Amino acid sequence: MLLPVLMLVLFWLHPAVAGVNASHPRIWLDNATINRLKANVAANTPEWQALKAWCDNHIGDNMPDYYQGLDWQRYMLNYALAYRVTGNATYAQEAIIYLRALTYDAGGGYGSGVIGNGQGGASSITHDSGYGARSYGMSLPVGRDWLDGAPGLTSTLIRDINTRLDEWITWVFTSPDAFSPHDPTDNYYAGFFSMVYTAAIGLAGDPGYKSDWLNRAEAMWATEVLPLINGLFDGGEWQEGWNYGHWAVREYLLYPTALASGTDLNDHWNETNWHEDLVKGQLHILYPSLDYVSDNGSWSGDTKGDPRDSTLRFLASFTPVSPTLRGIAQWGANHMQAETSDSLWENFLFANPDIAEITPTSANMGGLHYGMKGHGMARGDDWTNTMATYVDVIGGLQENDQGEYNLGEVKIGSRGEILLVDADTWQWESQFANILTITGDHYHAPFQENETPDVTFDATGMAHKFAYFLSDKLEQAYDFDYGNYQDGGAASASSYRREVAFLPPDHVIVLDNIQPTTTANRVTLQWHFAELPTVSGDEISISRGAAKLFLRPFGTAFGISVHDASAERSSSIPPLNVHRVELEQLNGSTDLQLFSVFQAADSSAGQMDPVAEISSTTGNMKGINIDAADAALVAMFSKSTMLQKELIYNPPHTQTVTRHLLTGMEPGIYDVYVNNSLYTANIGTGENNTLYFETGTGTSFHVAKSGELQLLFSSDFE
Secondary structure, three states: OHHHHHHHHHHHHOOOOOOEOOOOOOOOOOHHHHHHHHHHHHHOOHHHHHHHHHHHHOOOOOOOOOOOOHHHHHHHHHHHHHHHHHOOHHHHHHHHHHHHHHHHOOOOOOOOOOOOOOOOHHHOOOHHHHHHHHOHHHHHHHHHHHOOOOOOOOHHHHHHHHHHHHHHHHHHHHOOOOOOOOOOOOHHHHHHHHHHHHHHHHOOOOOOOOOHHHHHHHHHHHHHHHHHHOOOOOOOOOOOHHHHHHHHHHHHHHHHHHHHHHEOOOOOHHHOOHHHHHHHHHHHOEOOOOOOEOOOOOOOOOOOOOOOHHHHHHHHHHOOOOHHHHHHHHHHHHHOOOOOOOOHHHHHHHOOOOOOOOOOOHHHHOOOEEEEOOEEEEEOOOOOOOOOOEEEEEOOOOOOHHHOOOOOEEEEEEOOEEEEOOOOOOOOOHHHOOOEEEOOOOOOOOOOHHHOOOOEEEEEEEOOOEEEEEEEOHHHHHOEEOOOOEEOOOOOEEEEEEEEEEEOOOEEEEEEEEEEOOOOOOEEEEEEEOOOOEEEOOEEEEEEOOEEEEEEEEOOOEEEEEEEOHHHOOOOOOOOOOEEEEEEEOOOOOOEEEEEEEEEEEOOOOOOOOEEEEEOOOOOEEEEEEEOOOOEEEEEEEOOOOOEOEEEEOOOOOOOOEEEEEOOEOOOEEEEEEOOEEEEEEEEOOHHHOEEEEEOOOOOEEEEEOOOOOOOHHHHOO
8 A cells, every 4th residue: 555655755855747757867967968978087187187186176165145046056056967967965965055056045136145144035136136046046946956855855855945936936037136037138037047947947847936937938939039049149259248148149049949958849940040049159259369359248257258169068068060060169268268168077078088170161161251230250261370360349229228339349359469440338328339430419429229129230241352341321329319319300311321341361441431411410439459559651550569550531621639548448458558530620520431451461451552542533432442461452442322333543553463342232143344345244243232353464444234335445445
């Protein structure tokens, strides 16, 4: 008679939950992963050595918590994973100490942060609008799951863990004090999501478990997370810059990972390509020096732009990316100069030394350029060249709560140095943005970028040849009525677009094509440098380490001034002095084409390559000619938003090879005539209305859409 009673008790403790594995562990640790980790223990990999040494050295710490459960979380997860792969009961005992603290006590930032204070419980995550869900809420289900069967994981503790999750989840989705429980662009939401789905999977079958947790996790994925990663984050974008973004990537994608490891439910991997895009995106935001990433909206952290190798290791080991991208991710993780993480459990869990590296190239990475929604980058072709020039363009709307972008921002790095920078952590402070300011009845742009929904951004390019970025409708950033905090103020510009052309290996051309509303709306173009610039005539330059960066403006008449902006900053991140060059419009005009020509070079370079502004003979396009060392570089841009079918231009060449980039061309097939003779026919326009070709010698060029225009050569070149 005892057998049915015993079976009933076991059923009460672990009732079946449809689709969830009956046995533990479930969260991220399937049999294959556990076997891999045990093999890494046997092989004594560097990640295991680091985790084991840490665990052995911190036994008995009774570590106080200094910030909202994050310290206790780190201790608990380090010890819990070490226990799971070794069976060492001492590790389990240490993990239980911190699991109990997270269940019953209050960490730093709320209470004393001392183990055993008994001040936690239901109120632990209510401090700071629910920030602690990422630590308390995620740690309890994972700890209970990984420590299943460990001494000290009592039935009472298991029951109380489920009680806590019920209290916390209920509070998040019923209290008006919880911050952004339905906004997946926010890092608070990522913490709420991780709490819900780890509870749904890790606690299934326990007394107090709520089946609604799994329903909620599925609904959050389907209605909030999935539309975000397939929409705004399409292309590999992430949340709030490097500091929160790398963490939120894993919080979102560890859900399908947990579904695959702990359930037989739909794991959702077939619903998105975000994991594949992220591999390319993460490597494209990595500067060639491998020690800095584009901050793309980051607003906090100890050092701006720290690379985090754990994201790439996670993508390689835990997501179904293609074999090529798996190897590329492994290359990135192994070669970036990453910040050492205290989350040793994470480093050990994600690292898989069996994945062979694949070196990224322009062929397997999609060319020199990469474009996300509102953000694009370009770099030299050789991915192993740490001295290559890098261009970062934040060009369009990217509203992700604290990480909105500066519209039109451009940054440049080269020779292992950061050269042209945004100057402050809070990116929306436009006095530190590399962008135009315009006098007028509005708050200075681009603070109000989240009020500019129609700004567009495109990126295109050709491997080895060029990368091109276009931001349009930027005038919306200059019509904001700050007094009433809404659109509708007196607009300072009727039209504004910014075009950026990267001509490898070292030249960048920025065209600001802007129509101020009146001649009284004066423009000042500002650029921020990491060193004090030297001004010689109209040539501006800085030297930093092994690099030099030159700038020459063309177009309207400018007054050039240099300001030390370091004292204006509210942050010391990045820790460098910042100097602002202001190019102030001298004469009133309502039709401006402002060129900024940059050249990166070795620090020994005495001056930049010869540069000249050129115009088409018909006046419909303007451009820049650069006599670079190996070829003449010509970039032509349409003066208006109207696409062009034809242009004739006469650049002042000295080289025998000329590389031509024409933008703003009407889609179709073109013929190119050099010195009145047909040079080549049937050249098709590329993406984003660009046309690229190379010629030998010649001083006069006529480009016309095939079959639509009568070419009268005798008059064309008179």
